[in-house]
Amino acid sequence: MAAAKSSTAAPGRLQPWLRALLAGPCALALTALIMTVMPFWVPKGSGGVDHIAFPLFFMPAIWGFIFFYALLDRSLGRVAIVMTVIAAVHLVALRGILFG
Helix, strand or coil: CCCCCCCCCCHHHHHHHHHHHHHHHHHHHHHHHHHHHHHHHCCCCCCCCHHHHHHHHHHHHHHHHHHHHHHHCCCHHHHHHHHHHHHHHHHHHHHHHHHC
């Protein structure tokens, strides 16, 4: 007789979905947040456009670092905590820039 299947997913089956969520849309959202705040902490430079050009230039590297970190780290909890701390720091900075 076949074993009865439970309706809850096993923790091992949920882990790839969580990793894909962290490496996909969460990494993209965090990259966009970092790029939003980056012009305010990058110096303007002699031409006055470095603070705008650097976020665009470094966007693939920022996204790639976050993406591969989320995929390659062994601990999903650590990935979530690191991404949350980075997002919180940038959200506080953005709040200070917009409302402060």
